[in-house]
Structures are given as C-alpha cells and as structure tokens.
Amino acid sequence: AAFQPHLPGGVPLAIPLSWYVLVRLPVVLLRRHTWNLTTRSLLCGLFMAGTALLLDPLGQSIGLWHFAIQDGARLQVLNALGWGAVTVLMTAAYFYLGDSDQRRARPVEERLESMLLTMSAAFHALAIVAATNRFGNAWPLIASTALMLPCWWVWWRCRAVAIECR
Numbered sequence: 001a002a003f004q005p006h007l008p009g010g011v012p013l014a015i016p017l018s019w020y021v022l023v024r025l026p027v028v029l030l031r032r033h034t035w036n037l038t039t040r041s042l043l044c045g046l047f048m049a050g051t052a053l054l055l056d057p058l059g060q061s062i063g064l065w066h067f068a069i070q071d072g073a074r075l076q077v078l079n080a081l082g083w084g085a086v087t088v089l090m091t092a093a094y095f096y097l098g099d100s101d102q103r104r105a106r107p108v109e110e111r112l113e114s115m116l117l118t119m120s121a122a123f124h125a126l127a128i129v130a131a132t133n134r135f136g137n138a139w140p141l142i143a144s145t146a147l148m149l150p151c152w153w154v155w156w157r158c159r160a161v162a163i164e165c166r
Contacts, residue, residue, distance in 0.1 A: 003064070022051055023087055025120055027094060028113055029155035037095045043150055044091040049084035050147030053140045054127050056080075061134050076140065110159075117155060124148065 003012030026047035030040045056079055059065050067075055128141045 023048060023090060025116065026087075026151045027091055028116060029151040032158045033154055037092055040095055041088045041092040043154070045084035045088035046147045047151045048087035049080040050144040052076075052080040052083035053147070054124070054131065054144040057135060057140055058127060058131055073139075113155070113159070117152065121152070 003014040005013050007013055007016075023044065026044040029047075030043055033040060035043075053076060056076060060067070067079070124145070128145070131141055132138065
C-alpha cells in the first residue's frame with residue numbers, strides 16, 4: 001500500500017523504476033572496464049546483492065513491505081541472491097547489446113559519473129547510519145559494503161588512470 005500506483009498484476013510502478021536507478025549505478029561504474037561480459041555482469045550482481053542486504057531490512061523496519069515468512073538472516077541472504085541473479089541477467093543483456101560504445105566517456109559524462117559516485121557513497125553512508133541506529137546489527141552493513149566496494153574501486157581505478165581499463 002505504501003507504493004502507488006500499481007502496474008497490471010499488482011506490481012507497484014516504483015519497483016521497476018527503482019530497479020532501473022539501482023542497476024544503472026554499477027553499470028556506469030563498470031562500463032569503461034575491458035573485462036569480459038561475464039565478469040562485469042557478476043560484479044553488477046554482487047553490487048545489487050549488497051544493495052538488497054542494505055535496503056530490505058530498512059524497508060521492512062519502516063513498514064514499506066514485509067516478507068510473507070519471517071526467517072531472519074537466511075531469508076535476507078536468499079533475497080539478496082535473487083537480486084544478484086536477476087541483475088546478472090539484466091546487465092549481461094545490456095553489456096552484450098550495447099558494448100560497442102559504452103566505454104568512451106565524454107567530459108560531461110565524467111562529471112556526471114563523479115556526481116553519481118559521490119551521491120551513491122553519501123546515500124550508502126546515510127543508509128548505514130540509519131540501519132545501525134535502527135537495528136544495532138552491523139553484519140548486513142558490512143556485507144553490503146563489501147559487495148558494493150568492487151564496483152566503486154574499479155570505477156575509481158579507471159578514472160585515476162584516465163584510460164580504458166584492462
């Protein structure tokens with residue numbers, strides 16, 4: 001009920017729009033790296049699994065959604081794996097279909113990427129503070145950060161050397 005309007009089938013419109021925004025971040029962070037499609041897609045999947053480990057407990061704690069069964073950490077991990085698997089498939093298709101022109105960033109894109117990374121890091125930090133305050137349990141926060149960190153590191157490394165990464 002917290003998310004209106006709904007698409008046919010009862011899925012809130014906010015869900016696919018949120019997925020687009022969330023999945024776009026690791027894609028942008030990895031787009032200039034010359035790793036193969038599988039490696040980049042798996043890193044995107046790890047990033048989204050980390051996102052799930054951070055967002056799902058927060059969303060549940062403030063009543064935005066509830067899982068049908070309560071199984072604590074096990075259910076959170078399974079849900080994060082699901083987020084990761086869906087992301088691997090989505091980003092593999094994206095990287096496969098659009099790989100030819102996505103590695104060269106224009107100056108405007110460089111600035112947008114810097115802003116995107118800064119915003120992501122800031123929101124991640126705020127979410128960690130909120131989750132720590134709400135739960136008093138640091139393991140999902142540590143796991144979330146560990147899963148997201150490789151994408152941020154790859155982007156920073158590529159930006160720092162100012163060439164297509166290899």
